[in-house]
Structures are given as C-alpha cells and as structure tokens.
Amino acid sequence: MYERNNNSLEQLNFKALIEESKTDRIEDRLNVLNAFLATPGHVSLEEMHNILKEKGYDYDLQFVSQCLTDMVDLGFAQKKQFEGQPIKYEHLHLGLHHDHFICTRCGKIVEFSNEEIERLQAKVASDYGFYMLQHRMDIYGICSACMKQRQPLxxxxxxxxxxxxxxxxxxxxxxxxxxxxxxxxxxxxxxxxxxxxxxxxxxxxxxxxxxxxxxxxxxxxxxxxxxxxxx
Ligand SMILES: [Zn+2]
Ligand SMILES: [Zn+2]
Ligand SMILES: [Zn+2]
Structure with a gap:
C-alpha cells in the first residue's frame, strides 16, 4: 500500500472536475471521496458503504456506487477484479504502479513493486516489437500466514x-x-x-x-x- 501523497490536493482536483459534470450533492460526493482516500488498500462497494456508515454518513448503496464510478472515471480510483472476490476499488496515484499477490485461502491482497520485473516486461514487449502501455500482474498463491496454518494433509x-x-x-x-x-x-x-x-x-x-x-x-x-x- 502506498501512502496517499496529498489528500487535500486530490480533493481540490476532484471537486473541480466533479463540479463540471454534477450539480447536486457536491458535499456528499466529497465526503465519499475523503472516506475513500482515508481507506488504504482495496475495498468493495459494500465495505465502502459500511465505512461511510461508521463515519455517520448514511448514503444509499446506489449513491456510493455512483461516486466510486465517478472516481474511477476521473482517475482517482482503480477498479480491480481478483478471482473469487467481489470487485474492489483502490487509490490511483499518478505515476505510481504496483502489482498484487492474492491469497486463494484467505483472500488477503498484498501489493508489491519490483523494478527489475517492470524493466524486464518492457524489454520482453519491445523484443516482440510491442510498445507496452500498461499491464497488470496478479500472482495467486497462499500467503505466509495461511501456509503456516495449513494442515500438511x-x-x-x-x-x-x-x-x-x-x-x-x-x-x-x-x-x-x-x-x-x-x-x-x-x-x-x-x-x-x-x-x-x-x-x-x-x-x-x-x-x-x-x-x-x-x-x-x-x-x-x-x-x-x-x-x-x-x-
Ligand atoms: Zn507491474
Ligand atoms: Zn492467506
Ligand atoms: Zn493495489
């Protein structure tokens, strides 16, 4: 997980963009954005809905869903679908990239980044005459905690x-x-x-x-x- 670099800057940026397309509930939309920015890692729509509820915002699921979609469309959030899990949202930080390990036992998602792998991917792409723009690497396996707990048989x-x-x-x-x-x-x-x-x-x-x-x-x-x- 990457530390959010500057939440208030993201807020202003989002406010400016959302005001161009939406006329109602701007405050509410910003509340959803703030709660999202304050939540590290990967959250589902339902989890985000509950986080807002805990903060005292009783928005309906449809509204939260719409806000998350706006954040994705405007480049503040990324939508991720890992096998066997509901759709998750995570922050999109400009210029930062990471990949994922996903535990198939407990569902834990661990982020990693490795310069060597990134360089090699671009090189392999170019060896194939392909100019790489983006990729995702999701490595499925068993996390160390689950591995320890695992019955040998x-x-x-x-x-x-x-x-x-x-x-x-x-x-x-x-x-x-x-x-x-x-x-x-x-x-x-x-x-x-x-x-x-x-x-x-x-x-x-x-x-x-x-x-x-x-x-x-x-x-x-x-x-x-x-x-x-x-x-
Ligand atoms: Zn990568
Ligand atoms: Zn696990
Ligand atoms: Zn991630």
Whole structure:
C-alpha cells in the first residue's frame, strides 16, 4: 500500500472536475471521496458503504456506487477484479504502479513493486516489437500466514483451484479405491486442481488428462502440497 501523497490536493482536483459534470450533492460526493482516500488498500462497494456508515454518513448503496464510478472515471480510483472476490476499488496515484499477490485461502491482497520485473516486461514487449502501455500482474498463491496454518494433509475436496498436490492415500473401501484406480489415480501421483468452485465436481489435471471427481469421492482422496511441483 502506498501512502496517499496529498489528500487535500486530490480533493481540490476532484471537486473541480466533479463540479463540471454534477450539480447536486457536491458535499456528499466529497465526503465519499475523503472516506475513500482515508481507506488504504482495496475495498468493495459494500465495505465502502459500511465505512461511510461508521463515519455517520448514511448514503444509499446506489449513491456510493455512483461516486466510486465517478472516481474511477476521473482517475482517482482503480477498479480491480481478483478471482473469487467481489470487485474492489483502490487509490490511483499518478505515476505510481504496483502489482498484487492474492491469497486463494484467505483472500488477503498484498501489493508489491519490483523494478527489475517492470524493466524486464518492457524489454520482453519491445523484443516482440510491442510498445507496452500498461499491464497488470496478479500472482495467486497462499500467503505466509495461511501456509503456516495449513494442515500438511487435506482431503482433495478442500484444495483450491491452482494448487499442485500429491496424492498421499485413498481412504474408504475397496469400491472407492477401485473407482479411483480405474481413473488412473494412484498414491504418489502429482495432480493439479484446475477448478474447485466449492460446489459440484472438481476438475483436476493428472498427467495429460483432465478428470472430474465428485465431491464425495474428493473427500476420500488425501493430498499434500507438492513442493516439487510448486517451486
Ligand atoms: Zn507491474
Ligand atoms: Zn492467506
Ligand atoms: Zn493495489
């Protein structure tokens, strides 16, 4: 998260721009902007609505939504959509750029910036004859806090999309084992979760094939994080 450089300057700038297009509720619009500027990180519409409520501003959701849209349009906020999360808004600071790590377990978003990566991206683009204007880099993974808490062994049903795992054992009777062996799954095999939406079947990648596993079945497959595959 970057420290806001100069809120009062941003306010004046916003006021000047909004007065050109809006005639009503200018004070209210500035209150929303101020609350937004005072909130670091990434907030959803609902979170922003609650933050305003806590500050004593009981605006309806529609109005807050409209204000956020104006901030995006006028270049004060950025709209971000991270997988598995509601749309989030964050400050747009002129001349500053950052990228994101997103934890697929707890949803935590960590900002980072790395000059070497930025330089390299521009170079790769230019090697392809492409003049880069903008990009986004969202790295999905497991944050250090979640990694510490993580059980070494979990049922496949609890694994998240994108995780690379190793099958440790299959619990349940001969039927279950037989069916999984029939699909070609064996303890010791490396698999990847292609899609686990939390409902319905889980799609996994196993060798060169995609397999659909029922949730009931996926509770019987005990897996661990495959550190060889992940690094
Ligand atoms: Zn970047
Ligand atoms: Zn986490
Ligand atoms: Zn950010």
């Amino acid at each position: 979990i049922p496949l049903a609890m694994a998240k999309s994108g995780e690379k795992l190793k099958i440790q054992r299959i619990i349940g009777g001969k039927m279950a084992c037989g069916r999984l062996f029939g699909l070609g799954l064996r303890p010791g095999d490396s698999i990847e979760i292609i899609n686990n939406s939390g409902m319905g079947r889980i799609i996994i990648g196993h060798k060169d094939t995609r397999l659909a596993i029922s949730r009931r079945m996926a509770m019987k497959i005990i897996v661990s994080i495959d550190t060889n595959q992940n690094t």
